Amino acid sequence: MTTPSTPPAKTSSLTDSVSSAWTPPGSSRATALAAKASAPAATTGLPLPLAAMGIGLKFQHLQELAALETGPDFLELHAENYMNAGGPVQEQLAVLSRRYPLSVHGVGLSLGSAEGIDPEHLKRLTTLVDQLKPALVSEHLAWSRLDGHSYNDLLPVPLNQESLRVMCDNVARTQDSLGRQLLVENPSLYVRLDQTMSETQFLQALVEATGCGLLFDVNNAFISAANLNRDLDSYLQEVPWHAVGEWHLAGHTQDSTSDLYIDDHGSPVADPVWQRYRQVARLRPELPTLVEWDNRVPPLSRWLEEVALARRHHAGAQDALPSQQATTLPASGVLP
Numbered sequence: 001m002t003t004p005s006t007p008p009a010k011t012s013s014l015t016d017s018v019s020s021a022w023t024p025p026g027s028s029r030a031t032a033l034a035a036k037a038s039a040p041a042a043t044t045g046l047p048l049p050l051a052a053m054g055i056g057l058k059f060q061h062l063q064e065l066a067a068l069e070t071g072p073d074f075l076e077l078h079a080e081n082y083m084n085a086g087g088p089v090q091e092q093l094a095v096l097s098r099r100y101p102l103s104v105h106g107v108g109l110s111l112g113s114a115e116g117i118d119p120e121h122l123k124r125l126t127t128l129v130d131q132l133k134p135a136l137v138s139e140h141l142a143w144s145r146l147d148g149h150s151y152n153d154l155l156p157v158p159l160n161q162e163s164l165r166v167m168c169d170n171v172a173r174t175q176d177s178l179g180r181q182l183l184v185e186n187p188s189l190y191v192r193l194d195q196t197m198s199e200t201q202f203l204q205a206l207v208e209a210t211g212c213g214l215l216f217d218v219n220n221a222f223i224s225a226a227n228l229n230r231d232l233d234s235y236l237q238e239v240p241w242h243a244v245g246e247w248h249l250a251g252h253t254q255d256s257t258s259d260l261y262i263d264d265h266g267s268p269v270a271d272p273v274w275q276r277y278r279q280v281a282r283l284r285p286e287l288p289t290l291v292e293w294d295n296r297v298p299p300l301s302r303w304l305e306e307v308a309l310a311r312r313h314h315a316g317a318q319d320a321l322p323s324q325q326a327t328t329l330p331a332s333g334v335l336p
Contacts, residue, residue, distance in 0.1 A: 045133030046101040049073055051314060052288040053307045054103065061300045062092045066099070068300075072307055074135065076103040076290050083124040093132070103136040103246070103290065104129055111139055111170045111184065112157035126177045136246055136288070138183035138215045139174070141167070141203070156187060159195035159202045164209075167202075171210045183213045183245045188220040188263035190227050199224075200238035207243040214240070217248035218277045219269070219292075223261040232276070241283050249277060249310060250292035266295035268306055277310075278317040285318055 052073035057065070059081075065071055075096060085093060096102075106125060109117055129137055142154035157163050175182050184206065186199065197205070203214060216239065225232035251267030254260070269277075269291065281289070291306050 045097065045135060046099075048101045048103075048135045048288050050286045052101070053310050053314075054288060054290045055303050055307060056290070056292055056294060057096070058297055059089070060297065062089070062096070064300050066092065066095050071100065072304065074101040074103060074288060074290075076105050076136075076292075079104050079106040079125050079128055080108050083128055097132055102132050102134040103138070103288070104132060104134045106137075106139040107154070109139050109170075109174065110142070111167055111174070112142055112163065113170065114166050117170050117173055122174060122177050125174075129178055129180075136183060137178060137180065138185060138246065140185045141187050141206075154187065156189055156191065156193055158193045159197050159199060161196065164197075164202060164205055167206055168209045171206065171212050175210065175212065181211065181213050181245075183215040185215040185217050185248065186220050187224065188217070189224040190260055192228050198238065200235060200240070203243075204240045207240055212243075213245040214243045215246045215248060216244045216280070217250070218280065219248065219250040219252055219273050220263060222270075222273050222276055223252055223263050226261045236276075236280065239280075241280075244284055244287065247277065247281065247287055247289040248292055249273060249289060250294075264295055265292045269309075274309075274313050278313050281314050282317040285314070289314065 054074035054076055055072045057075040057077040065075070077093075082089075082093060104125075109121060109125065111117070140154050141157055157167065171182060171184065184203070186203065206212060207214065221232065221235065224230060225235060249269045250263065250265045250273075251269055252273075253262045253264050253267065255262055277289075281287075289310055291303070291310055293303055293306070297303075
């Protein structure tokens with residue numbers, strides 16, 4: 001796998017200040033960049049309610065969602081599916097945006113690419129976000145583009161200083177174009193790459209240097225721990241929970257030949273993932289939760305049953321807390 005190299009200089013103001021002289025986390029310069037990126041975006045889209053529960057937006061459910069009397073709290077759409085939407089699809093999307101708060105989730109920006117971000121892809125993403133004015137915008141800690149070719153996968157980023165500089169530059173450029181904060185999702189991993197820092201150290205440094213937030217995928221954390229023999233409890237102790245802005249939940253399968261856990265988003269959420277969700281949701285109970293189901297997509301009624309189950313687990317996580325214990329993040333950042 002190609003190790004990222006230092007990306008070329010960019011022209012935008014926020015990006016320039018990161019790419020031309022990358023600033024170590026904790027410096028006053030990094031603090032200023034973070035404040036600029038995390039400033040609230042001026043949107044007129046519908047706001048997310050506290051502890052909102054959402055699902056992904058699928059073409060086969062568009063009309064049914066528009067007609068529902070009681071639906072999910074919000075909808076999350078994959079940006080690449082709607083960048084060139086027009087005609088009836090665009091009209092249906094406009095109707096849904098007036099009823100449901102939206103979240104835009106990118107899968108093809110390739111934030112970890114040493115070549116930098118494809119400017120046309122970023123332009124299309126920015127146009128979509130400007131049109132929909134979603135409550136949240138997110139992408140992945142991954143790369144999927146090399147030598148002008150895009151790959152249909154989210155490939156892992158080496159956790160070292162060089163990759164961190166690449167990620168900081170690309171995240172800063174994205175936030176500068178969007179004019180708002182981006183949430184970066186923790187990866188699901190299947191191989192261990194050479195690294196000079198842990199995943200949580202990498203994420204913390206990225207947050208401090210760029211002001212981005214995090215999308216914490218509980219299923220991804222479970223899968224990575226199982227596949228890499230990672231101590232999940234220790235990992236969860238080190239996550240910068242103050243930066244998390246959304247939860248993701250999804251199903252997975254286990255490969256019969258390799259015993260690897262596969263993040264296929266094609267089944268209900270597994271019991272071990274529900275258990276970890278209950279563990280972490282009590283730290284940030286106000287955050288929105290998305291139940292993903294991208295393969296073998298069920299009828300909408302079945303998907304909403306999974307959302308109802310997420311609500312019960314979320315409520316159970318709060319009920320399990322001692323009455324004297326706060327439900328927000330402890331000052332130490334350590335799980336209670």
